[in-house]
Amino acid sequence: DVVMTQTPVSLSVSLGGQVSISCRSSQSLVHNNGNTYLSWYLQKPGQSPQLLIYKVSNRFSGISDRFSGSGSGTDFTLKISRVEPDDLGVYYCGQGTQYPYTFGAGTKLELK
């Protein structure tokens, strides 16, 4: 199985600040079709996860351009700029390239 390793486990940020979350996979996430199925999700307190970014760098419908994804192969990064209160929660990376689909353990974003 592809192991997804997220760092850091938690992050403290001031409102208006910028943060980066790293996600590394144990195998390349490049699919046979050339696509890289790495996505990012945010789980706000008391809610189900919601899709933020798909295929490394594509923002899902309605997602602010303050969120950006980058990376390739096995190393990926989510950046959040101008952090707002509604951004707080747990961020997960996930891969849809290979069965079984797997997720990172999460990064908790908190206010400093």
Add this chain to the structure above:
Amino acid sequence: EVQLVETGGGLVQPGNSLKLSCATSGFTFSTAWMNWIRQTPGKRLEWLAQIEDKSNNYFISYLESVKGRFTISRDDSKSSVYLQMNNLKEEDTAIYYCTRLRRGYFDYWGQGVMVTVSS
């Protein structure tokens, strides 16, 4: 508006069974690849099962550790997907989410349903 609503959770004793349902609306269910994902008490997300659409002969995939105990199914006439869980174990205690897979990512999630396996 897209909606996925899971039902059927609850408290069950080890060894017993439970069937989860997920009723959907707001998208073309018949062509959707539907999945079940669970979130453990430790907040870890674990993919469980997927059922593809009719054009792919309703092909099914499972996480190896639940194969033989869990069965995913769908009813396109009701825009619903199901998860039959047999021989439940305490480690199956989790929140279970119904999700849609779209080209390698999960774009819509239900609100989740709690399953507790305990004697």
